[in-house]
Amino acid sequence: MRINEQLTHYKEIKYEFYERLVLYLKFMSNMNLNISKSPQSSALNIRINNNLMRIRISTLPSYESESIVLRINHNHYHDHVGTLLLEPEKAKVFFEYLNQSHGLILLTGPTCSGKTTLTYNLLNQLKKQGLSIVTIEDPVEHFETGLVQLQVNEHAGVTYDVGVKEILRHDPDIIFIGEIRDAHTAKSAIRASLTGHIVISTMHSTNALKALFRLIEFGLSRLDLEQTLMLVTNQRLVVYEETKKIIFEHLNQKQILSALESLASGKTFHYRTIDDILKDYHIELVMKR
Numbered sequence: 001m002r003i004n005e006q007l008t009h010y011k012e013i014k015y016e017f018y019e020r021l022v023l024y025l026k027f028m029s030n031m032n033l034n035i036s037k038s039p040q041s042s043a044l045n046i047r048i049n050n051n052l053m054r055i056r057i058s059t060l061p062s063y064e065s066e067s068i069v070l071r072i073n074h075n076h077y078h079d080h081v082g083t084l085l086l087e088p089e090k091a092k093v094f095f096e097y098l099n100q101s102h103g104l105i106l107l108t109g110p111t112c113s114g115k116t117t118l119t120y121n122l123l124n125q126l127k128k129q130g131l132s133i134v135t136i137e138d139p140v141e142h143f144e145t146g147l148v149q150l151q152v153n154e155h156a157g158v159t160y161d162v163g164v165k166e167i168l169r170h171d172p173d174i175i176f177i178g179e180i181r182d183a184h185t186a187k188s189a190i191r192a193s194l195t196g197h198i199v200i201s202t203m204h205s206t207n208a209l210k211a212l213f214r215l216i217e218f219g220l221s222r223l224d225l226e227q228t229l230m231l232v233t234n235q236r237l238v239v240y241e242e243t244k245k246i247i248f249e250h251l252n253q254k255q256i257l258s259a260l261e262s263l264a265s266g267k268t269f270h271y272r273t274i275d276d277i278l279k280d281y282h283i284e285l286v287m288k289r
Helices: 015-028 088-098 115-127 160-168 183-194 208-217 222-228 253-265 274-281
Strands: 040-048 051-061 066-073 103-108 133-137 148-151 174-177 198-203 229-240 243-251
Touching: 015 040, 015 051, 015 066, 088 103, 088 115, 088 198, 088 229, 103 115, 103 183, 103 208, 115 133, 115 174, 115 198, 133 160, 148 160, 160 174, 160 183, 174 183, 183 198, 183 222, 208 222, 208 229, 208 243, 208 253, 222 229, 222 253, 229 253, 229 274, 243 253, 243 274
Parallel strands: 103 198, 103 229, 133 148, 133 174, 174 198
Antiparallel strands: 040 051, 051 066, 229 243
């Protein structure tokens, strides 16, 4: 078990049982049982104490066997956004831009920083407004009624790029792209936001400013970003008063324009960072990586 970044030994099992357990988990998550020398990833739903849990599964070929990791997603997807945040009043930062007619909102941070939880909370709040929301994910993190959720399936030709093109024909108000991980997906997100849609997506980044660097590395022009990018956040988890909370730094539309200008001229851009917030509250991160 990984609890607050520390791996904790739970129980030792026999190797023969482990082999059967791996096959069972692969079967339940619709993985290919005949593939053991290549990585696979998928997800499954299980019910524990009458709670439906979504578990992401990843396998890697190890020297003598397969390594398998299960990531448990908790059920905080219907909480009010403000209850997740260390600074609840900052929920308005998101809704200021989610109520626009079009544009790109980018939530960034490392793995296990709460991006999925925050995103689904935002989508559930938007769903209550009677909006058409279509997602494309790899895999679908959590099944929600009232959302149209498209699963990436590269074997069937359903990539992020192809999926976004099909979604645009489905008359959505909001498009959620699970993760921007390459130039094709980045350009698809830009195209979708230029056609009059609100696009929400996530990306791995160590801070909000470096997210702009990464988008430029993906081949997006400064003009692309100026026309579409409305909000970039970068978040972490902290423990405050014995409860995990999300803290985030952000660049709003005006700051993004200034930051892009600074990047182009080689000047330093200053904004309120996660480190500044931590100093204000005298707390430390749950995940420091």
